Amino acid sequence: MADAGEPEGPERKDDIVKAKQEGKELTKEEKQRLRKEKKQQKKSKEKKDDKPSRDSEKEKKPASAASPAPQTPTQPPAQKAPSAAPAPVPVPASETPSAADKPAKSKAELKAERRARQEAERASKGKKGDVGPQAAPGKPKAPPSELQPVVKRLPEHVQVDNPEVLKKLAKKLERQQTPEYNAATKVKIPLRSDYGYKVSLFSHLHQYSRKAPLTQQLGIPSTVIHPAIVRLGLQYSQGIVAGSNARSVALLHAFKQVIRDYTTPPNEELSRDLVNRLKPYISFLNQCRPLSASMGNAIKYIKKEISNIPSQCKEEEAKRKLLNCIDCYINEKIVLAAKAIAKYSIEKISDGDVILVYGCSSLVNHILCEAFEKNRKFRVIVVDSRPRLEGREALRRLVQKGINCTYVLISAVSYILPEVSKVFLGAHALLANGYVMSRVGTSQIALVAKAFNVPVLVCCETYKFCERVQTDSFVSNELDDPDDLIVTRTGTTQLEHWQEVPSLGLLNLVYDVTPPDFVDLVITDLGMIPCTSVPVVLRVKNVDQ
C-alpha cells in the first residue's frame, strides 16, 4: 500500500522545494493528484461490480476510500488500479528534473500533468479489456515486487472459451439497451449461445446454429430494435444476404431506414443520441453474424458523419444530409469503384486468355461481364467448393452473358491449372501487412497457381482495406454452422449423429488468409499496386481525410 506512496514521496519533496519558487504550480499538482485519487476510487468501485468474488476487499474499499492518504487505492493485492497509479507517477517524476529554466519547467510540469491525467483516464477506460499491455510500458520505475502477474488480454470476440469473458459480454449487451423513457418497455439484446463441439484450435471463436436464429430469443414487441435491422440480422444469419459488398450495401440501406424513422428525443442532440441508438443495433447484427471488415469501415464512416453534424442543424436537414452521405458512400466506394477496377482489369485481359475464378465474387463477375462486352475473347474456368457451392451462382451469371465457361471442383485445380493463363480472385478484406483475407480455399488456389507460375490478380475496392494485421487463418476467423457439412450430394447423411461421437468435431471455416508472395497484382480503384503497398494506400487515404 505504501508502494504508490513511495515514488510519490520523493516527488513531493521536490515539489515542496519548487513550491518556494513557483507557488501556484504546487496547488495545481495537488489538485491533479486529488483528481487522480478520485478516479482510482471510482475505478475500484467499478471493479467491485465486475468481480463479486472480491467482496471482502470491496468492503474495505468504501471505508478506506474515506481517508485522504494516497495509499488508499493500492490496498487490495490483485488490483489493476495500482498499475495505473505508478504509470502516471513516474512520468511527472521524470519530467520535473529534466527542464532547466523556470518558464520551461512550468511548461514541462503542465505537460506532465496533462499526460498523467490522460494515462489515468486511459487506464480507467482500458481496464475492461487490455490493462496489461498499457500498464506494462508505463511501469519503468515501479519495483518488481509490486507487479501483479500482468496478463496480455486478447480482444473479447476471440475469447469465447473463457466463461468470464462471456459473462462480461452478456453484461455489456444488457447495458446497451436503447434508452427508453418508459422503463416497462426495456428489452435487452439476447446473447446467442454456441452450438456443438468446437475443434480445439478454433475454440476461441463463436459457432452458431442456423436453426436457432437470434430472433427466437427476442421478446414481442421488440421495440428496442428497429424492424429493418431485425430483418437484416435474420437475412445475415440465414445466409440470404451473403458476400462482402451485398452485406455492406444492405447494412447501409437498413441504416438509411433507421435514420428516416428517427426522431430526436427532447433535450438530446441528434449527433450524440443517434450514435447511441446505433450501438445496440450493431451489437445485434454482430450476434447474428460477425461483422465483416467492409461493414466495419462503413459503420465507422457513418458514425463519423453523424458526430460531425453541427448542433444548430435542424432535424430534417440533418437527416437529409445523412441520407445523402450514405448514398454518396455507396456510389463512390462501391459502384464507381467497380467501374474503375473493371477499366484497369480489362487492360490485363488479352485475347485468347483462359481465366480461372473461384467462388462467387460480385466484383470479378462484373469485370468479366464488362470485358466480354468490350469484345475480348476469353474463356472462364469456375472453381467451386463445398459446402456453399457459390461457384454455381457465378457460373449462372457468366453463362447468361454468353461467356464460354468450364466448371470444376477445387480438388481438380492442379489438373486444370496448366491450361490457365491468369487467375482472378475477389477479396473480403486486405490486411495492412499485405495478406488477402478471402473465402476459404482462396489461399489454396493461389498456392497452386504460384507453383505453376500463373499470375494471380486480386481485385478489391479500397473501402475493404483494414488496419488489422494477421499472418494465419486461426487467430481471427468465422465458424459457420457445422450441420452444413452433414448432407452430401447423393443425399446420404452418415454424419447425422455427429454430436453423439465425443471425439468427432465438424469444422466449417468461412475465411482464410493468403500471403502476399502468392499474389502478383492487386487491382484497386486507385490503380494497380503490388500487395505490399496496401499500407501506403491506407496512409494516403488517411492524409486525404
Place this chain on the structure above:
Amino acid sequence: MNEEELVEYFRAQMRKDPDMASAVAAIRTLLEFLKRDKGETILGLRESLKWATDCLTGEDSSVAVSSGGELFLRFISLTSLEHQDLSRCKKVMEERGELFLEKISMSRTKVAKLCHTFIKDGAKILTHSYSRVVLRVLEKAAAEKKRFSVYVTESQPDSAGRQMAEALRKLNVPVTVVLDAAVGYVLEKVDLVIVGAEGVVESGGIINKIGTYQMAVCSKAHNKPFYVVAESFKFVRLYPLNQQDVPDKFKYKADTLKTVQNLSEEHPMIDYTPPSLITLLFTDLGVLTPSAVSDELIKLYL
C-alpha cells in the same frame, strides 16, 4: 517547332554528348520545345508537350524516353499556375524545367556514390551489355582505389558489351568478354551482379536489354546478389505480369516497329525481370527494395 526540328534537335543533343542518357536528351528537347512554343492556353501547351513526347518515342522507342517525358510534364505542372499572364506561367514552367534537368543530371553521381560501397576489394563483378550508369559506378569504385575485375556479356544482337569492355579497359580495370550463353558457366566465379535498367516498373521489376532475365534467374539459383542501378526518371507506371505483357512499342526498335509487318519474326530488344529476382535497386532517391519502388512511384505520380 514542328516534328522534323524536334527530331533533329534530339539527335543533335545525342551527338553532342554521347554519355548523356537518351531520356535526358529528350527532356532537353522538350524544354526547348516549351521555350519556342507559341500556344495561347495552358491546356494547349500540355497537349502539344504530349504530342512532342510521342514524336520522340517514335524516334527512340526506349521506355526511359516515355517515362522521362511524362515525369517532366508532371514536374513542371505540379506548381501553382494561377498567374493571370500566360507568359508568366510559361516562365515558371521553364524555370521548373531547368530545375528538373539540373536534378537529373546529378542523379548518376548520386547513384554512383551509393553503390560503390557495395563493391568490396577483390570483387568479381558480372554485368550485362553497355550501361552508362554501371560504368559510372565502376569508375567511382576504381577512383576509390578498389581492385576488382569485371565480366561483361557480349550482348547480341548489337554487341554492345564490347563497347563496355573498351570503356573499362580505358579505366585499367581487368575485363573479360563472355558469350551470352556462358552466363551460367561464369556465375560460380562471380561475387555480385550489377546491371542497369531502361525502365523500372511499378511492381519493382525492371525492363532491360534482352538477356537480363536469364542472368537474374541464374544468379538466384547461385544465390548471388543481383543489383540494379537506375535513375529515378526511369520509373514508369507499367505493371507487366510476365514477358508477354510488356507492350510491343517498347520491345522493338522504333524503325523496326514502323517498317516490319510481322513482329513475331523479330527479335525483341528487351525483357522483363520480376521483382522477386532483384536484391536491391540503387537510385538517386536512395537504396530501395523492390517493394519500396511502388511507394516511391505513388509519391512521384500521385
